[in-house]
Amino acid sequence: MSAATIAGGSRQPRFSTKQKLLAILGIYVLGIVVIGVLAGGGSRNASYEPQNEFKLENWVPIHLAGVDFSITKAVMYLLIAATLTCVSMIYIARRMRQRPNRVQTAVEMIFNLLRENIVAGNMDKKMAARWFPFIATLFLFILFSNLIGYIPLPTNIEHKISVFGLQIPSFSLYAATANLSIPLVLALVVFIAYTTEGIRAKGPLGYLKGLIPAGVSGGMAVPIFILEILSNLMRLLSLSIRLFANVLAGHLLILFMSGALAVLLGVAALGWFTLPLGIALFAFEVTLVAALQAFIFATLTAIYLAGAVADHH
Amino acid sequence: MLASHIPLASSGNFLVKPGIGLMIWTLLVFGITLVLLARLAFPRITEALDKRQKAIEDSIDSAERTREEADKILAEYRERLQEARGQADEIVQSARQMGETHEREAKEQAKELASDAAQRAQRDIEAATQRALQELRREVADLTIAATEKVTRKTLDSADQKRLVEEALSELDFSGVSGSSQN
Numbered sequence: 001m002s003a004a005t006i007a008g009g010s011r012q013p014r015f016s017t018k019q020k021l022l023a024i025l026g027i028y029v030l031g032i033v034v035i036g037v038l039a040g041g042g043s044r045n046a047s048y049e050p051q052n053e054f055k056l057e058n059w060v061p062i063h064l065a066g067v068d069f070s071i072t073k074a075v076m077y078l079l080i081a082a083t084l085t086c087v088s089m090i091y092i093a094r095r096m097r098q099r100p101n102r103v104q105t106a107v108e109m110i111f112n113l114l115r116e117n118i119v120a121g122n123m124d125k126k127m128a129a130r131w132f133p134f135i136a137t138l139f140l141f142i143l144f145s146n147l148i149g150y151i152p153l154p155t156n157i158e159h160k161i162s163v164f165g166l167q168i169p170s171f172s173l174y175a176a177t178a179n180l181s182i183p184l185v186l187a188l189v190v191f192i193a194y195t196t197e198g199i200r201a202k203g204p205l206g207y208l209k210g211l212i213p214a215g216v217s218g219g220m221a222v223p224i225f226i227l228e229i230l231s232n233l234m235r236l237l238s239l240s241i242r243l244f245a246n247v248l249a250g251h252l253l254i255l256f257m258s259g260a261l262a263v264l265l266g267v268a269a270l271g272w273f274t275l276p277l278g279i280a281l282f283a284f285e286v287t288l289v290a291a292l293q294a295f296i297f298a299t300l301t302a303i304y305l306a307g308a309v310a311d312h313h
Numbered sequence: 314m315l316a317s318h319i320p321l322a323s324s325g326n327f328l329v330k331p332g333i334g335l336m337i338w339t340l341l342v343f344g345i346t347l348v349l350l351a352r353l354a355f356p357r358i359t360e361a362l363d364k365r366q367k368a369i370e371d372s373i374d375s376a377e378r379t380r381e382e383a384d385k386i387l388a389e390y391r392e393r394l395q396e397a398r399g400q401a402d403e404i405v406q407s408a409r410q411m412g413e414t415h416e417r418e419a420k421e422q423a424k425e426l427a428s429d430a431a432q433r434a435q436r437d438i439e440a441a442t443q444r445a446l447q448e449l450r451r452e453v454a455d456l457t458i459a460a461t462e463k464v465t466r467k468t469l470d471s472a473d474q475k476r477l478v479e480e481a482l483s484e485l486d487f488s489g490v491s492g493s494s495q496n
């Protein structure tokens with residue numbers, strides 16, 4: 001029996017997983033070398049400014065009473081996020097079935113997470129019923145904003161690409177939540193919401209008194225009261241900057257790893273080298289950071305609301 | 314090294330500078346989203362989830378109820394079976410007793426009948442013996458009278474003769490003839 005018949009008769013795959021992985025690694029290393037030799041180390045690119053990826057141009061200038069209401073990339077992303085949130089949720093709400101399909105099951109899981117863990121886990125039943133829509137909308141709105149931020153959309157009018165003679169803006173990543181204004185407004189709304197709730201529950205003086213932790217009295221009460229007021233205002237910053245900085249940093253990392261670094265330094269091989277990192281970061285941001293940040297924002301909102309009406313915090 | 318080429322600090326401050334217009338846009342968009350979701354989406358989803366929750370609870374309740382019922386029926390059935398078994402035992406017991414009583418009574422009756430029959434037979438035998446003895450006496454008396462007349466050629470007065478003969482006969486012992494009837 002010859003070796004050929006054995007080889008022909010066996011039904012094993014031609015390459016093992018290990019061999020495939022080695023081949024991919026080989027192509028990767030070879031690519032770096034080839035691009036490095038062919039393109040070489042070019043000059044550094046001084047004109048490219050990566051932060052301009054996040055710059056807002058006035059697409060439709062609107063000025064009312066001295067305030068700039070112009071439609072920008074951020075406004076467009078806001079509108080897309082809001083539309084997607086409303087359309088998908090209302091669509092799912094309208095076709096709720098007793099026996100759910102996969103999408104409904106996923107939405108129900110998120111809904112239950114919001115209802116049971118975030119809202120009902122922090123406040124009593126009556127308060128939970130009142131504040132659930134607010135917290136759920138916050139979560140979904142931030143989640144959708146974060147997620148569409150990872151879909152490349154033709155929004156970069158600084159650089160155009162030609163498609164059959166048609167000049168269309170380059171595709172780029174952006175996120176409404178990567179702009180401080182937007183998380184700041186949401187944090188402000190949360191701040192106003194829990195302060196109002198606290199004052200409604202205890203009265204203005206009672207609420208201010210409630211800021212002083214239990215057991216503190218006498219001379220120490222005054223500085224601690226000031227600290228508590230400051231910490232309340234700091235929540236505004238921590239809430240908004242946590243979201244903003246996470247999303248912005250994620251986008252910058254993806255941007256740099258997926259080519260910006262190579263463009264900036266003029267080393268083409270670097271782009272090939274960092275691309276896998278860019279892909280890995282992209283997956284990490286989409287699967288974890290987007291939902292995690294929305295979850296944190298919603299959970300903190302629930303905790304602040306519950307803390308505002310609690311007897312002592 | 315990289316920092317000098319990425320002038321974030323010099324021209325990137327728009328990143329952290331809040332714009333009032335954009336903030337109002339955000340407020341507006343978020344507000345509309347909140348109203349739409351709170352009106353059109355959340356109540357329906359909540360309702361559907363609560364309804365399912367209720368349906369699940371109901372079916373668990375009814376399953377429990379059915380099981381309890383089944384348990385009850387099973388217990389009842391077992392009890393009845395036990396009862397029936399007891400009754401059957403009782404029936405068998407009483408039947409056996411009745412049978413035994415019947416048997417005993419029948420035996421006693423048979424015994425009685427047998428002893429009755431024996432007594433009657435005894436009495437018949439005795440009566441027959443008495444009758445035979447009576448007849449024998451008469452025969453013997455007549456024969457004796459006839460023999461005496463032949464010897465004496467004289468006719469005895471019938472009444473005298475008879476008294477004499479019967480006196481003589483009564484002195485005779487017929488115990489040997491009557492046999493077993495005497496005891």
